[in-house]
Amino acid sequence: MLEIKDLHATVGKKEILKGLSLSVKAGEVHAIMGPNGSGKSTLAQVLAGHPAYAVTGGTITYMGEDLAEKSPEDRAKEGIFLAFQYPVEIPGVSNAYFLRAGYNEIRKHRGEPELDAMDFNKLLKEKSKVLHIDESLLNRPVNEGFSGGEKKRNEIFQLAVLEPKLAILDETDSGLDIDALRAVSEGVNRLRSKDRAFLVVTHYQRLLNYIVPDFVHVLSEGRIVKSGGKELALELEKRGYDWVKAPAAAGAAR
Amino acid sequence: MSASLAAAPAILGGCWPAHLDAMERATAARGPSWVAELRRAGAAAFREHGFPSTADEEWRYTSVETLVKTGFRQSLAAKKDALVANTAKLFTFGLEDAPRIVIVDGFYSKELSKLDGLPAGVVVCSLAEAVEKHRALVEPRLGRLAKPGATAFAALNAALFQDGAFVHVPEGKVVDAPLLVLHISHESYLASHPRHLFALGAGAQLSAVEAYASPSCDLYFTNAVTEADLGAGARLSSIRLEAESGNAFHVANTQARLAAGAFFQEASAVTGAEFFRHDLGAFLGGERAEAVFLGLSLASGHQHVDHHTVIDHAVPNCPSREFYKAILNGRSHVVFNGKVFVRQDAQKTDAKQTNKNLLLSDDARVDTKPQLEIFADDVKCTHGATVGQLDEEMVYYCRSRGLAPEIARGILTYAFARDVLVQFPVPATRDWLDRSLVQRLLEAGRNA
Numbered sequence: 001m002l003e004i005k006d007l008h009a010t011v012g013k014k015e016i017l018k019g020l021s022l023s024v025k026a027g028e029v030h031a032i033m034g035p036n037g038s039g040k041s042t043l044a045q046v047l048a049g050h051p052a053y054a055v056t057g058g059t060i061t062y063m064g065e066d067l068a069e070k071s072p073e074d075r076a077k078e079g080i081f082l083a084f085q086y087p088v089e090i091p092g093v094s095n096a097y098f099l100r101a102g103y104n105e106i107r108k109h110r111g112e113p114e115l116d117a118m119d120f121n122k123l124l125k126e127k128s129k130v131l132h133i134d135e136s137l138l139n140r141p142v143n144e145g146f147s148g149g150e151k152k153r154n155e156i157f158q159l160a161v162l163e164p165k166l167a168i169l170d171e172t173d174s175g176l177d178i179d180a181l182r183a184v185s186e187g188v189n190r191l192r193s194k195d196r197a198f199l200v201v202t203h204y205q206r207l208l209n210y211i212v213p214d215f216v217h218v219l220s221e222g223r224i225v226k227s228g229g230k231e232l233a234l235e236l237e238k239r240g241y242d243w244v245k246a247p248a249a250a251g252a253a254r
Numbered sequence: 255m256s257a258s259l260a261a262a263p264a265i266l267g268g269c270w271p272a273h274l275d276a277m278e279r280a281t282a283a284r285g286p287s288w289v290a291e292l293r294r295a296g297a298a299a300f301r302e303h304g305f306p307s308t309a310d311e312e313w314r315y316t317s318v319e320t321l322v323k324t325g326f327r328q329s330l331a332a333k334k335d336a337l338v339a340n341t342a343k344l345f346t347f348g349l350e351d352a353p354r355i356v357i358v359d360g361f362y363s364k365e366l367s368k369l370d371g372l373p374a375g376v377v378v379c380s381l382a383e384a385v386e387k388h389r390a391l392v393e394p395r396l397g398r399l400a401k402p403g404a405t406a407f408a409a410l411n412a413a414l415f416q417d418g419a420f421v422h423v424p425e426g427k428v429v430d431a432p433l434l435v436l437h438i439s440h441e442s443y444l445a446s447h448p449r450h451l452f453a454l455g456a457g458a459q460l461s462a463v464e465a466y467a468s469p470s471c472d473l474y475f476t477n478a479v480t481e482a483d484l485g486a487g488a489r490l491s492s493i494r495l496e497a498e499s500g501n502a503f504h505v506a507n508t509q510a511r512l513a514a515g516a517f518f519q520e521a522s523a524v525t526g527a528e529f530f531r532h533d534l535g536a537f538l539g540g541e542r543a544e545a546v547f548l549g550l551s552l553a554s555g556h557q558h559v560d561h562h563t564v565i566d567h568a569v570p571n572c573p574s575r576e577f578y579k580a581i582l583n584g585r586s587h588v589v590f591n592g593k594v595f596v597r598q599d600a601q602k603t604d605a606k607q608t609n610k611n612l613l614l615s616d617d618a619r620v621d622t623k624p625q626l627e628i629f630a631d632d633v634k635c636t637h638g639a640t641v642g643q644l645d646e647e648m649v650y651y652c653r654s655r656g657l658a659p660e661i662a663r664g665i666l667t668y669a670f671a672r673d674v675l676v677q678f679p680v681p682a683t684r685d686w687l688d689r690s691l692v693q694r695l696l697e698a699g700r701n702a
Contacts, residue, residue: 071653084654088651092670101655
C-alpha cells in the first residue's frame, strides 16, 4: 500500500528526514517510535501533504502512485487520513458540517452519491454510538473548547466516518489520561481491518499495550534505525532510546 | 490627495448651497414653524461648518472629497414608478408578511406600505404626517437626539429632509411582528435625506428592520438620520440592512436615548454602497439601560465602510457591548472607531468592545480605533481589535479532510461571519441574511 524509499524532507531550510525507508501493506499496523526531534511528526505531516514540508529526495508510492506531488485534499480523497497531534480549532463551523463537507468530497471522488444532511446525521449518530462519542460534540464547532481528550477522540471519530485506507495517528496518546487512552485505543481497534493500514506514531510504549502493532520501527535523526515486532516496543520502554541510536551513527559513518 | 482639504477645514461643497437655497424657497410657506426652525438650524450649521476634511479627527480615514465633488439633484416631490413598485415587493428580507413602511427616494409611499394588523394604539406613519398629526410626540424628539449640528450630514438632513418613518409604541405595548422600514433609492444622481423617528413608551417593545436598498446599480446619495427614544424598560431590537447599489454613497446618523432599564440593540449588515459612513450613538441616561451594537460588513472592490460609534454612559450600572466584524476583499477600506464615554457618575459601568477584521486581499486596508474616555473609577471597560488573515493551519486541516483550498477558505470565511451573525435579532431576517451571505462568503473565500 505504502512504499517509502530513501525519503528526504525539509521544513524551512532544515532537513528532518534523511533517507527514511518503510513499507506498509494493507491490514498492517506499524508503530513509529523514537525520541523527540527524530522526525516522527514530520513523517506524518509529509505523508498528509503539509505545505510547509518539502520532499527533497527519495520517493513515496501510495497505491502504486507517486504521492509527493499530490495536494493534501487529493491524498485525503484517495484514502489517507492523519489524526493530528494538535487538532486545529475551527470556530463557527460545526463538526457535523465540517465532516459532511469532507465526507462528500471523498464520496464524489469515489464516484459515489453524496449524502444529504439527514442521511449523514444518521451515519454520524451510528458512528458516535459505536465509538461512545457524546452526540453533543457533533453540533459543537470543530474542536473549539474541546478538552485535550475530546480533541483526540474527535480525530478518531473523524477517522471512523471518513474510513480511510491508510490512517496515520500522530501522537494520539499525548495528553490523554488512562481512561481516554483506553477509549481512543478501543475506537482504533474497532477500525482495524484487512483493507486498512495504520501508522501509529508515538513516543511511549504505553499506547501499544492497547493498539498492538505488527511492526515497530525506531526513528532516529531522520531515518529508521531499528525495526522489529511488538516486543521491540517493550525493550525500548525498559532501556530507553539511547542504545538504538548507535546504529544510526554507524550508519552515518558507513 | 487631501492636502487642499486639510488646508481648508470648511468645504462648502458644489451643489449643496444651491440645494439649501432652493429648499428654503420651496418650504418657506410649508409646515409648522418648529419644523422650519429645525431646518434653519441645519442649514445654518452646514453653512457655518461645511463638510469635514480629513484634518478632522472624526473623518481622518474617510474622505468625503468624491462625494462633495459629485453633483446631486434634490427632489422636492415624490415620483411614481412601476419598476419601483415591482422591485419593492422583492425587498422583503425574510419578512414577507410583516407590516412595512416604504420610503422611495426620501418620500413615503402609501401604495407600497402595508400597515394593517398593528396592535391598537401603535402608530406607524410617514414623518410628514406625524409632524401634522402627532406634534406632541414628534416635537420634543425630532432633532433633539440627532442634533442638527452634530455632523455636516446631520445638518444637511435637518435642512433638507422630506419624509421618513414615524413609529410610536405607547407605554406597555408589545409589537410581536417585526416592522420593516424600507428605503428604496431609485433615481440616479439623486440625493435623498430620509429621516426616521422611533418613540417607545415605558415598557414598550418593538423589533424592526431598517433597510436601504436599490433595484439599480446607479450612483446616488442617501443621507439618513434615525432617532430612537426609549422610555423606561422599553426594548428596541433592530437590524440595519445596507443593501444599496454598489455605486451609491450612503451616510447615516442614528442616535438612541435610553431611559432606565431600556434596551437598545442595533445589528448592522453592510453589503452594498461604494461609500458608507454610519455614526451610531446611544445615550444611556437611566440606570441599567443597555446598548448592544453589532456589525458585519462585507467590503470588496473599492468600497469604503466606516462605522463610528459612541456609547455614552451617563449614569451608574449600565452595560454596553459592541461587536463588529468585517471581511475585506479587493482594495476595500474599512474603518471602525468606537468611542465609549464613562461619565464621572457612571460607576459600575460594564462596557465591552470588540472589532475583528479578516483580510482576504493584500490590498485591502483596515483602520480601527477604540476610544475610551473614562471619568469614573469603579468600572469594567474592555476593548480588543484584531486584523488578520485566514489561518493557514486551519486551511490545511480542512484540506487534510478532503476539502479543496477554495472551499476551505469559503467555509472559514463564512465561519468568521457567522460568529456575529448568530447574535443578530429578528430571526426571520437573520436567517435570510445567513442564506444570502453563505453564497457571497463562499465566493469571497474562493476569490481570496
